[in-house]
Amino acid sequence: MLWIVDADYSDTDHAHAIVHLLDSYASDPMGGHSTLSDFVKDNLVSELAKRNTVHVILAFDEETPVGMIVSIEGFSTF
């Protein structure tokens, strides 16, 4: 069964899913053909968690992470 959920950064499975999915994207030719740096792997989730203008949604097929949206709000003063 496919299920879609707001990412909970304190949930280890979600945190691993975020890094895994982003690493898969970055490793693909479309994403730059290079794995994530250790710095990104180590800090991404905690840095996302600090920002209340970021919203991450995850998709799982049973226990397997299969999709993700990282949305970062744009804001204009007028």
Next chain:
Amino acid sequence: MLWIVDADYSDTDHAHAIVHLLDSYASDPMGGHSTLSDFVKDNLVSELAKRNTVHVILAFDEETPVGMIVSIEGFSTF
């Protein structure tokens, strides 16, 4: 004397300064030649305050607001 300060959204003088300075900018031909809408005037400061990725710095000449930076963080996942 010129003084520069991190904006405190709960300070009425700072809140008025933000709206006044942005309205002055918007009213100038460079800023679009149109005053701020009432919606922006009413909601801008409270909306800035909600976002921890926004940082506003004000400059005053004695009691007169004379300058402002509204900085909105950009964030890249990798």
